[in-house]
Amino acid sequence: MPRALITGITGQDGLYLAEFLLGQGYDVHGLLRGQNNPKRDLVEELLPEVTLHNGDLTDMSSLIRALRECDPAEVYNLGAVSFVAYSWENAALTTDVTGKGVLNMLEAVRLHAGDDPSSVRFYQASSSEMFGKVQEVPQRETTLLWPRSPYGVAKVFGHYMTINYRESYGMHASSGILFNHESPRRGQEFVTRKISQAVARIHLGLQDHVTLGNLDAERDWGFAGDYVEAMWLMLQQDVADDYVVATGETHSVREFVQAAFAHVGIDGWERHVRYDERFMRPAEVDQLVGDASKAHRQLGWKPKVGFAELVAMMVDTDIDAFRTGW
Ligand code: NAP
Ligand code: GDD
Numbered sequence: 001m002p003r004a005l006i007t008g009i010t011g012q013d014g015l016y017l018a019e020f021l022l023g024q025g026y027d028v029h030g031l032l033r034g035q036n037n038p039k040r041d042l043v044e045e046l047l048p049e050v051t052l053h054n055g056d057l058t059d060m061s062s063l064i065r066a067l068r069e070c071d072p073a074e075v076y077n078l079g080a081v082s083f084v085a086y087s088w089e090n091a092a093l094t095t096d097v098t099g100k101g102v103l104n105m106l107e108a109v110r111l112h113a114g115d116d117p118s119s120v121r122f123y124q125a126s127s128s129e130m131f132g133k134v135q136e137v138p139q140r141e142t143t144l145l146w147p148r149s150p151y152g153v154a155k156v157f158g159h160y161m162t163i164n165y166r167e168s169y170g171m172h173a174s175s176g177i178l179f180n181h182e183s184p185r186r187g188q189e190f191v192t193r194k195i196s197q198a199v200a201r202i203h204l205g206l207q208d209h210v211t212l213g214n215l216d217a218e219r220d221w222g223f224a225g226d227y228v229e230a231m232w233l234m235l236q237q238d239v240a241d242d243y244v245v246a247t248g249e250t251h252s253v254r255e256f257v258q259a260a261f262a263h264v265g266i267d268g269w270e271r272h273v274r275y276d277e278r279f280m281r282p283a284e285v286d287q288l289v290g291d292a293s294k295a296h297r298q299l300g301w302k303p304k305v306g307f308a309e310l311v312a313m314m315v316d317t318d319i320d321a322f323r324t325g326w
Contacts, residue, residue: 003027005070007057007105008078009050010039012185013125017076017228018047024232029070031055031063031079057101063108067120071112074235076123077105080155083189084129087151088282094150095157102158106165106173113171121235122173124162127155128180128220128246128288138291141177141242148283159242166240174234176227179246179290182310183224184317191253192221192314195260200318202272203264209272213279215254218287222247223305223313233299246290247303259311264319 004021008014009030018028028049032040033056043050053069055062057079067075080098081087087094102124113120131139132148147153159175166173186193191212198210222245230245251259261269295301305313 001025001027002074003029003070003072004074004076005029005031005053005066005072006076006078007031007055008080008125009052010037010043011078011082012183012187012224013078013181013228015043015046015185016183016225017078017231018043018050020228020232022047022049027051029053029066029072031066033057033079057104058096060104060108063105064111067108067112072120074121074123075105075109076125076231077102078125080125081151083187084149084151085279085281086189087149087154091150095154098151099154099157103161106161106171110165110169110171117169118172120172121240122162122165122171123231123235124158124173124175125231126159126162126175126177126242127152128177128244128290129285130156130159130177131288132285134285134287137287138246138248138289139244140291141244141294148285149281152285163242172235172240174237174240175242176231176234177242177244177290178227178230179220179222179244179288181222181224181227182314184314185224186314192256195257196311196314197318199260199264199266199315200322203266203319204322206322209274211274211276211279212253212257213276213281214284215257215273216252216286217284218250218252218289220246220248220250220289221256221307221310222303223310226303226305230295230299230301233301237298241298243295243299244290244292245295245301246292247307248290248292249307250287250289251307256311259308260315263312263315
């Protein structure tokens with residue numbers, strides 16, 4: 001039975017990836033941070049087969065200990081401070097976790113792997129946020145990176161460190177440059193979930209409006225459940241590499257709002273949307289759209305869930321949750 005260690009197991013992608021790997025017959029282990037992490041119960045209830053290890057990406061000795069405890073064949077580094085807006089308020093923390101945390105994990109894996117650094121395969125969760133002020137449309141693996149947030153800068157550091165460990169030590173280290181991917185498990189701070197929850201509550205008469213920032217920003221939104229499969233496929237290749245994972249379609253935040261209200265049959269969505277400058281960012285990423293042809297060609301990966309289906313899935317799940325008082 002192959003064994004995998006996932007950092008960020010309590011997050012959206014960690015949960016989907018753990019489910020996917022269990023389905024593939026893996027023995028799945030996860031890194032859990034904090035002395036009393038409130039999400040431990042969620043993981044234990046949803047995925048009782050998963051073994052949890054204490055550790056923090058900012059503490060390399062805890063990573064080495066976790067690796068010794070589970071001795072994995074594959075490591076998926078998904079842990080990060082991942083909310084872009086928060087990264088301006090906590091730039092140093094974001095740098096430590098999202099940037100330097102990658103170096104800590106790579107070094108811990110290298111030390112653990114000993115004489116054969118390629119014996120432990122490594123996945124790094126890179127991001128389309130690295131393209132920032134985009135220098136090419138659509139963005140591909142070779143597009144010049146121009147990050148626009150402390151989060152984006154930290155991800156660029158982690159991305160190049162992953163490539164450097166591959167080139168310096170022959171590690172089987174791959175980076176997935178994933179474009180935005182969403183689901184009913186998306187954190188409430190991200191715009192899609194904020195919208196799907198608000199629309200569900202407005203539909204049920206529990207709320208009147210939602211307050212947002214920039215409606216013009218455009219994102220290439222896919223379904224998280226599809227994207228974790230691409231992570232796994234990268235680690236099944238003979239040679240490690242970097243891949244863009246995206247749908248190739250872009251939609252504005254306004255279009256997401258329109259689609260969510262239309263799904264519950266509300267016309268005149270403008271009545272229910274207010275603007276607050278608080279949700280604007282010091283520097284915005286205006287438009288992201290990815291070219292995933294390398295992943296199509298080399299991994300045989302393609303997204304299955306489209307934009308309209310994704311919006312409907314998120315709104316319907318939130319309606320059910322609010323109805324049942326969850
Ligand atoms: P998420 O839901 O915000 O999950 C982040 C995870 O990182 C959580 O499990 C969190 O644990 C963990 N974490 C935070 N600080 C940590 C630390 N100091 N040590 C160890 N773990 C720590 O993010 P996601 O959407 O699943 O994304 C997964 C990864 O993909 C992230 O690296 C993100 O930056 C990247 N990414 C995401 C997208 C996307 O659209 N979702 C796109 C591109 C790249 P707690 O629960 O304890 O806070
Ligand atoms: N969060 C949020 N809240 N965003 C808003 C709001 C609001 O009220 N109003 C407008 N937006 C706009 C943001 O300005 C941004 O342009 C867009 O909605 C998407 O914001 P988020 O959902 O917070 O995601 P993100 O694109 O900044 O970052 C996500 O995707 C990256 C990949 O491109 C995160 O998952 C990152 O971790 C990930 O790397």
